[in-house]
Amino acid sequence: MAKSVEILLVEDSEADAELVQIAFRSAKVMNQIHTVDDGEKAMQFLRREPP
Template sequence: MSSEAQPVEILLVEDSPGDVNLTIHSLRRARFANNLSVVEDGAQAMAFLRGEPPYESAPRPDLILLDLNLPVMSGREVLAEVKGDPELSTIPVVVLTTSSAEADILSSYQLHANSFVTKPVRFEEFVEAIRSIEDFWLAIVRLPPR
């Protein structure tokens, strides 16, 4: 990340309230300043990313954490739209899902996901997975400018 003190904007696209709470809890303990926005389905994610109502003043995320199994519009559809849109395609997308199926992993990378992380079942492992994502994407990788 750049040396600027500006918080990292993260968009979490997740329909499971439990996973949302775990992610919020994990990121609150983060070493890096971040602002987390949460949407519950793929259609909301695209409206958020495009600044459509009710998200006209939504910040452009520096990182998207995307579940694959979403209502209304699947994570795969969101990933395809984001990576197919020149205005959005540079935003890194981490697929964060319960699936460990090879077909899901392959299709995510074919749609240009930046990484694929299977959500652990145990609380401590979930927190560690979020912390690892944070360490890599917020400490090591240089994110594209907003």
């Protein structure tokens, strides 16, 4: 069985993050997208640490 790939979007602009998500949906990318607004939060997410 294929494993689903999750996407981590690191973007400090809320408007730009929304545009990226719209582009993914438009391209029919159905992967789960997690969004954080800085590198520190991205590293916490990747380490599975609580925010």
